[in-house]
Amino acid sequence: MKRFLGFVALATVIAGLAPQAAFADGWPLKGSFAVSFSTLPNTAAVSYCGGPAGARDLEAHGNGSTSLGTFSFTLFKTGGNGVFHGCLTLTAPNGDILEATYDVAPAGPANAHNWGPSAGTLTFTGGTGRFKSASGSGTFTAMNTIFYPASSWAGGGPATAPIQGMAFYEIDGTIRRARR
Numbered sequence: 001m002k003r004f005l006g007f008v009a010l011a012t013v014i015a016g017l018a019p020q021a022a023f024a025d026g027w028p029l030k031g032s033f034a035v036s037f038s039t040l041p042n043t044a045a046v047s048y049c050g051g052p053a054g055a056r057d058l059e060a061h062g063n064g065s066t067s068l069g070t071f072s073f074t075l076f077k078t079g080g081n082g083v084f085h086g087c088l089t090l091t092a093p094n095g096d097i098l099e100a101t102y103d104v105a106p107a108g109p110a111n112a113h114n115w116g117p118s119a120g121t122l123t124f125t126g127g128t129g130r131f132k133s134a135s136g137s138g139t140f141t142a143m144n145t146i147f148y149p150a151s152s153w154a155g156g157g158p159a160t161a162p163i164q165g166m167a168f169y170e171i172d173g174t175i176r177r178a179r180r
Contacts, residue, residue, distance in 0.1 A: 026174045029138060031066025033073045033169040038162035041153060042078050049101040049125075051085030054078035058086070060167065068175070069093070075102060082106035082118060096129030098175065100138075107141065118142045118167075124175055131175070138173015 037060035045053040060075040069092055077086025083105050090098040104120030122138040146165035151157040 026136065026176045028067055029136075029171060029173045029175050031064050031068075031071075031171050033062050033064030033071075033171070034166070035060045035062025035073050035075070035169065036164070036166045037061075037075075038164045040160070040162045047078055047085075048076045049085065049087040051078065051101075051103075054084065055080035056084075058084065062167075064169070066171070071098070073169075077102060077104075079104075082116075088122060092129070094129065096127065096131055098124065098127040098131040098134055100124045104140075104142070110145075113145070115143050115145045118144060122171065122173055124173070131177070133178045134175050135177070136173060136175045138171055140169050140171045142167045142169045 037058055039056045039058040042053060042055055042057040044057070046057055047053040054077075056079060058075070058077050058079075060073070060077075062073045064071060064073060071090040071092055074089045074091070075086055077084040079085060084102070086102045088100045088102045090100075092098075100122040102120065102122055104118050107117040107119040110116035119139070119141045122140060124134050124136040124138070126132070127134045144165060144167040146163050149155045149163055152161045152163040153159050154163055
């Protein structure tokens with residue numbers, strides 16, 4: 001019995017260390033996210049993650065599931081005509097944060113129902129908890145649509161009425177962390 005318990009204890013320790021060792025060499029991050037967003041004219045000329053102050057300021061929130069678990073999704077970006085730069089924050093249920101810069105461009109025209117594809121890159125820049133000192137990169141594709149454009153500032157509505165929409169993301173990348 002002692003031998004069996006010793007084996008179980010050793011296996012538990014090894015299993016507990018394996019994710020950290022694997023993380024040093026790179027963890028694949030593959031996942032899907034559903035988000036909603038709103039955008040307004042960037043009258044304050046804000047910029048995010050060292051990018052330019054684009055014509056529009058956009059904020060997005062959602063959630064999804066990845067190969068590293070579930071995450072909430074928060075994105076702030078500026079740009080226009082489908083080209084945007086910003087900051088992405090993925091937050092795990094335990095509070096660990098993974099941060100990335102985000103660059104996107106249109107990948108084709110919108111269809112008859114106003115769904116348009118886009119594609120871009122992520123550069124992982126750090127985080128907290130298990131993502132402290134994270135680095136790496138990834139790509140993503142998305143399908144986007146907007147709601148109520150006629151009632152927004154773009155359609156002649158009040159200057160404070162945002163364009164609203166939704167997007168569905170597929171992410172594929174690798175996360176690394178500096179060895180301790």
